[in-house]
Amino acid sequence: MTSMTHQYLATWFLSEEKINKILGNNSTEATDETTNASEINIPKVKDDTIEFYELADNPKFTGYYLVVKDPTRVKVGHTTKLNEEGQTTSQIAENYNAVAAVNGGAFVDQSSTSQWTGNGGIPSGIVMSGGEVVHNDLGEGNKTELLAIDKQGVMIVGKYSIDDLKERKIQEALSFGPTLVVNGKMTPMSGDGGWGIAPRTAIGQRQDGAIILLVIDGRGVGSLGATLKETQEIMYQLGAVNAMNLDGGKSTTLYYDGEVRNTPSNSMGERAIPTAIIVK
Template sequence: MIYYTKQEVDGDRVEKTINTTRNKGGKIRTLLLHFFLVLLVTLLMVLLFLAGTLFLFSRGPSDTARNLFVMSVRETSAIGFLADIFLSDEEIAAIEAGRGAENLDVTDASLVDIKRSGSSGRPAADEWGYVDEDMDGIIVVPVAGESYVGNMMIVLDPSRVALGCVPESLGTQGYTVAEYAEIFDAVAAINGGGFEDLNGQGDGSMPNSLVVVDGEICCGGKGVGPGFVGIDKDYILHVGFTSAEEVEKLNIMHGTGYGPVLVVNGEPVDDEALVSGLNPRTAIGQRSDGAILMLVIDGRQATSLGATYADEAELMLEFGAVNACNLDGGSSSLMWYEGEYINNCASVIGIRDIPTSFVVLREGAKRDD
């Protein structure tokens, strides 16, 4: 029989404890190593998949897919660089040139005959079958297509529509759509023209196109871009490549630029001028009876990927537009009505400040002409 002293037993226990601890520590290190190795491999696979997808879109066999990809990302400041990874500047320019509309007809004001609706005491359907149920002069109609959902707002009295802009704040501060509604005591509003937005980091204070407020040019921008929309003193909406010199000639009271133009004199712009990807959209138009159409489409969401320019043009024609123009879209696309936003903002960082907004004044209030 072998006898062990207490010291020997205790020492053996300590050694076993140390060995157990070492073994556990080694297992933890091994598990952590395996975890980070799997994570690294997964990230590499995801990056390779994304790179392969970008390459397929950029250099794959489908010109349609390539053009759709380029137009979609180039319309978004924050991710526009993705098109540059596998395509040259010349190739991108050639794709974007396909949506230019160089020979637009001049807006024919005679096609718009503004109807002054009298008070009948009860809601009545208009020529297009839409009814102002609450008789506030505004009709909101949900719209939907294969890739989008949104809202079309019909403002029956065009004299209630003005461009929301704070000229003294241009270049220093922008405002949200809701803030423009509050500033101008409006019942509804949508976002307006574009603005300087380098890499998606713009503060929404500086327009990048012509801006007209109360008949005065308050920002010359860099021209009018691929489209200008302006409302004259008789509440006729004009679209086209209006220059600063033409603003006075046309008696434009409120307007801003973005584009492209969608509908001119009751006809859609040529399909090649409406090449685009799927994105959140905002547009404005006018029916033959003078009613102003405001369209906002949700995008970059599981339930609504977005719309193309052609989708916008089709919707505008469906609602009776004789003239219509695309406005700024993407993360800026918002519609505000009766104290709240009625569409979903596509921005992951929250609602953006913008330099201009088309607002709908309260009944009886008139814009400053």
């Protein structure tokens, strides 16, 4: 039941009661806890360092992550034809002259074969970039799970509305989930957290303000992918006090210093998407 595309197939072989039991044994508990911004200590002296690491000593998967010391460098970028046509993570990064990027938030995928036409151009939920609301299909007061970054570089995670974001003077935001860590505590999960084993992308912030961008390869030789629980544990071990799961699967991509550093599972190469987390 990890695929959003072919879930109906399970109903051919399993009863609804059995399916619900399986899903219940592997799930992430929704949280209404909001981020305590005062727990994040943004340095007064900016450090432009970006550190690149490979996850080591895990026989199940290969992963990579960036540590961005100055959180104000982290932004939300989007395709040049938002709501029409998507672009790859590296193309979005190049549009903004960004030095690094990972794929971003939720979207409506209208095609599975083309990089451009009808594929990946329409976001879902809320997207804010540079202080502007560039997409909102929820209305002003409706809340959705998202990550957001304010002017000082503090990242918040959880359920918020556009009104909430404006009140917090948010500059960057996009919708996805689930929340992995909030206020230094891992979100309660049952079993593997749901969604099975797959390529993963996640973002987190340490108490010192540094932002972590993580990707885990999957569906390939030598790297099957990770569960949500494993992704959560990695972010927590890396020091994230707030962390959010981003779009994974075929979308998972890490671009850094002019090249894609991981191995996307999409047979066509990088997948066309509407949004990305970029580092200017």
